[in-house]
Amino acid sequence: MSNLPAPTENYQEEDEMNAVAHDYGVGKEPVARLRMAVVGAGSRGASLARAFHACPEWELTAVCDVEIDRAGKLAAQLGDVPWFETIDELLDSVEVDTAAIATPLGALHGTTMTALRAGKHVLAEEPLADSLVRGHEMVSEAQANGLVLMTDHPHSFEPAIQKIQKLMDSGSLGEILFVEALLSEPNLLKTERDVFWDLAPGNFAILDQVLPEGLAPLEVSAFGGDPLGTGRDCVGHINFRLSNDAPVHVHVNRLSRAKTHQLLIAGTRLTMVWDGGLHKERLQVLDPCLPNQQKHFSPYCPEPEIPQLLDEDGPQLILEQQTLGRMAAELAKRIQRQRGGFPPHLPGLRVLAMLEAIARSRSIDGQASRVMAPFPEDSDPDIAGNWSQSILWSK
Template structure:
């Protein structure tokens, strides 16, 4: 009698004590080589194939990783090679079809951001994985950086106090994408980080987005996104393809301390400021709060030491652990779906000239029409 758990390859060591998982990377373009390199370097994985329609490009990547086999399609891969998982690094509009093919073949799936090009497609991917008891993981790479892991820890242990505001800036002189706007290109990074560090994940009730297209490309090249956080706090995300200055910065303001993450400063990526505005927290009514005296706190600034490791290495290790332990990954398909929900609401807000839009189930409703 076969007692292999549904969706798991026969002979797989679920405890992770021996052997390796076999994985194929689908897509040999921009991101695929990074995934292939980290799978090759990982003790948990054996890179078993590269899939790409561009065979010379696939062969070049395969040669760099020890001459692994190359394939033109996922169907050819699944017909010829036994793998436990696939990692998808192809354009977003192809994620849904490739992922469903792999899931229906009983393979675990890792998908680069965004999970899909629509929430309904992402939802179908998540439901298929759950039904087959397979791991669907979103490659939210930033969530595995030492800095973001530390931010999550500081928020969780109360070091920052109550969150008052979050301000995220991701701007640079970037490649204007032909098929998506700046929100869909850059904001998934910021939204996935917020989903990872906020207790309960990314669950805004509604969002408001404003975009500009001064180049006449047909897509917003500059964007600002705002949404409410619990306890009347606010989050703001600024994305921009047109800035000659590159900035990657996240500010998390708390009632006790404020944290600044500067991803472009390797000498001091995180700074913790023990200064800010203080308000008598004993007064809880609106009238009492207005009457409470505001004071300013001026304390020390310090920078926590961070370990050195490559985020993608941690990410592929988490992918293996989630498969062996039969649990959702830390950046699961559900996390990717939450990001997609916000992105779709952003698109609806842009179409409505910045009016707030809310995601309820699979429907996006505009303020004033609910």
């Protein structure tokens, strides 16, 4: 690694990073297990339930879904935990510390507020709410009761994404030249939300974590289309600029026949390419000055060979379940006050600010719209200038 630019010379070797990643949350002082209820037993809720059920910091206490048969089926798979039809029935019947809310967007605000008003910490599905106003209302309720409200942004806990963050923080890339992100998931039946609200939150959460300034552009422009007449934009383009005038382009697509999730960040020294569709070498670091874009090194790249058949939507990779496990461990540390730093609700609010600015831009034919991004005013003052601290490798 001696050929790397100076800012990266102090980083651990790849095998050491692998050990840290696999040992995350292991070897700590034992603490009482927290009690978790999962509200929503669809594919996302089922994945969360399995992750919390397997996490040593948690005890899965109950599941809930308006489709009671689905709730019962999931509960039976996880050791016959109690299951309920409504969150009110659940809260009246079972003692829990936290609720993971994996409902459709229209029910997310009301369900989350019910849990918060009952004194429960909440992990909420992305996006945090269906409007920035409702997102702030949820945050205010949590803060007033001393509760943790965190958004379910699973890619933030993937080691390859956190390696990007670490390299960005070190200055290894040099000055950012441009950023491109692509997410396509072919599913035309998913028309309850337009493609911006459906697919963009995941990309925004990643950018909010890895960009040195977070996701806080002054303005954003967006255009999309609905060529099949589904009633919602099903393909869209989002454009904004960083403070150094570097352009950022995010493309989201429900019409593509290929499922793709990629992020490219080009700098004056190095270029990073993350491909969420790969099982191996999800992150490559390239030197544009070397012949044929030779790699400097391959950062943390787990190699899951065998998928796990976990739900009706198909297989879920072992890596994805491990990532959810890290998210569950981080939520426990937040609740137990073992982790400080940026407030965990902040990424969710910043993503909502972007989505609302996009909606305004779409309403004025793609003209730029101001982003009302919240700032970490309640962060630890020692790190307020760099609020997006690495979760996996933080001290």
